[in-house]
Amino acid sequence: MKLHLGMMVAASLALAVGCSGGKDQDAGQEGAGAKSGKKIVVGFSQIGAESGWRTANTESIKSEAAKRGIELRFSDAQQKQENQIKALRSFIAQKVDVIMFSPVVEAGWGPVMKEIKDAGIPVIVADRRPDVGEDMYVTFIGSDFVEEGRRAARWLAKKMNGKANILELQGTPGSAPAIDRKKGFEEVLREHPGMKIVLSQSGDFTRAKGKEAMEAFLKSPVGRTANALFAHNDDMALGAIQAIEEAGLKPGKDIIIVSIDGVRGAFEAMIAGKLNCTVECNPIIGPQLFDAVEAVVAGKPLPKRIVVDEGVFDQSVAAKELPNRKY
Ligand code: GZL
Numbered sequence: 005m006k007l008h009l010g011m012m013v014a015a016s017l018a019l020a021v022g023c024s025g026g027k028d029q030d031a032g033q034e035g036a037g038a039k040s041g042k043k044i045v046v047g048f049s050q051i052g053a054e055s056g057w058r059t060a061n062t063e064s065i066k067s068e069a070a071k072r073g074i075e076l077r078f079s080d081a082q083q084k085q086e087n088q089i090k091a092l093r094s095f096i097a098q099k100v101d102v103i104m105f106s107p108v109v110e111a112g113w114g115p116v117m118k119e120i121k122d123a124g125i126p127v128i129v130a131d132r133r134p135d136v137g138e139d140m141y142v143t144f145i146g147s148d149f150v151e152e153g154r155r156a157a158r159w160l161a162k163k164m165n166g167k168a169n170i171l172e173l174q175g176t177p178g179s180a181p182a183i184d185r186k187k188g189f190e191e192v193l194r195e196h197p198g199m200k201i202v203l204s205q206s207g208d209f210t211r212a213k214g215k216e217a218m219e220a221f222l223k224s225p226v227g228r229t230a231n232a233l234f235a236h237n238d239d240m241a242l243g244a245i246q247a248i249e250e251a252g253l254k255p256g257k258d259i260i261i262v263s264i265d266g267v268r269g270a271f272e273a274m275i276a277g278k279l280n281c282t283v284e285c286n287p288i289i290g291p292q293l294f295d296a297v298e299a300v301v302a303g304k305p306l307p308k309r310i311v312v313d314e315g316v317f318d319q320s321v322a323a324k325e326l327p328n329r330k331y
Contacts, residue, residue: 040224044301045075047095049105051132052083054209055239056267060331061106061131061287068290074297083108083208094121102297106131106146109178117141124298130293132180143306147285147293147314149181153188155283155316156234157261160199163280167198168232171221171259173207173214173244175236181285184204185236185264198284202226207240218247225306230322235263238270238282245278256280256319266317268329274322284314287331 046069050062062078069076077100079091085108095103096119107113113134120127121140129144150251158267160168166311172189186204193199203221207214214235221227235241241263248255257263263270268285273279289312299306317325 012045016185043073044074045077045098045100046102046104046297047077047079047091047098047100048130049079049081049088049091049095049103051081051088051106051108054081054083055211055237055265056269056331057237057239057265057285057287060267061289063197063331064288064290065104065130065293066290067126068294071300072294074294081108085109085112086150089113092116092120096125099123100125102128102300104127104128104130104293104297107134107180108132108250109134109175110180110183113140117311120289128293128296128300131290138180138308142291142300143296143308144311145289145296145310145312147181147312149184149285150191151186152181152264152283152314153190154192155184155188156264156281157189157192157196157199159281159283159316160234160260160262161192161196161316162231163262164199164232166196168200168260169202169230170199170200170232170234171218171227171230172204173217173233173235174204174210175206175240175242177206177208179209181209181264182236189234199311201234202230204271207235207243209237209239211239211243214243215247216243218244219251222247222251222253233259233263235261237285238263238265238267238279241282242269242273245273249278266314266329267331268326271317271322271326271329274317274319275326277319280318281316281318283316286314 113136117136117140127141131146177222182191205217207217241261245255261279262281264283264285267284270279270282298305
């Protein structure tokens with residue numbers, strides 16, 4: 005059963021009174037925290053600090069744990085899967101009550117998640133999906149990246165009247181957001197034969213690599229025919245904007261730019277006329293994650309999938325919306 009954030013509260017209440025709506029999942033045995041009344045201990049393996057989105061996500065998680073008096077053992081993997089696996093194994097050894105993680109890529113988690121299951125520690129997946137069976141975790145809370153890709157393509161098709169040569173800056177290879185955003189974007193492009201991706205490269209979700217990739221695009225004859233850019237996140241778009249300006253072109257005019265996340269820097273770039281649209285991907289999921297932690301520790305069932313609701317913001321609303329932005 006897929007729940008949207010707004011529905012989550014109702015669903016949790018419903019589930020709390022035993023309503024069976026949707027696929028209830030074994031929330032795993034109660035953590036030690038529930039029994040002895042001692043502080044809940046959560047081990048969280050975060051991907052890194054690669055983008056404004058990630059920084060806001062970490063802040064949301066750390067501040068929510070502190071607010072609830074939950075002990076958070078936090079590990080920053082610097083975007084390396086082997087560091088995440090090491091952290092997960094150390095959480096098993098520490099016998100934490102709940103393990104939470106955001107997998108940097110989809111593949112390669114089977115063995116360590118089996119070790120966690122054998123240790124009887126419930127897992128909450130945050131933000132990105134691992135390629136494992138749903139029985140390996142209690143719930144997955146994060147955005148619908150395919151829909152984010154569709155929204156970016158729909159906006160661009162309208163803006164470009166269905167005709168564009170598009171450059172694409174992909175996120176981390178093998179990561180759920182990069183795979184799914186591309187999938188959603190290309191699904192909509194199939195309805196617009198005049199829209200085509202002429203060059204595509206990964207910028208690994210960072211500003212520096214986004215700039216580098218854009219510089220390479222603009223050095224190629226095909227790249228110079230482009231009049232649009234789809235960046236899988238705002239940080240790469242902001243790097244690309246620098247490269248476009250250094251090449252003597254006008255970002256937001258010569259090259260129309262749509263990206264994803266909705267960080268403050270994207271709104272500022274839209275107000276400056278250098279970015280045209282950002283599709284929101286909400287990083288502030290700390291409250292929902294710790295609602296799920298407390299439900300798991302209390303032995304309450306949870307929906308298998310909780311989707312975060314998001315919007316789309318273009319230049320026409322950027323100045324009005326900026327004061328409301330929380331990240
Ligand atoms: C999306 C998240 C992505 C962001 C990037 O939920 O995993 O990772 O879009 C971040 O900014 O690096």
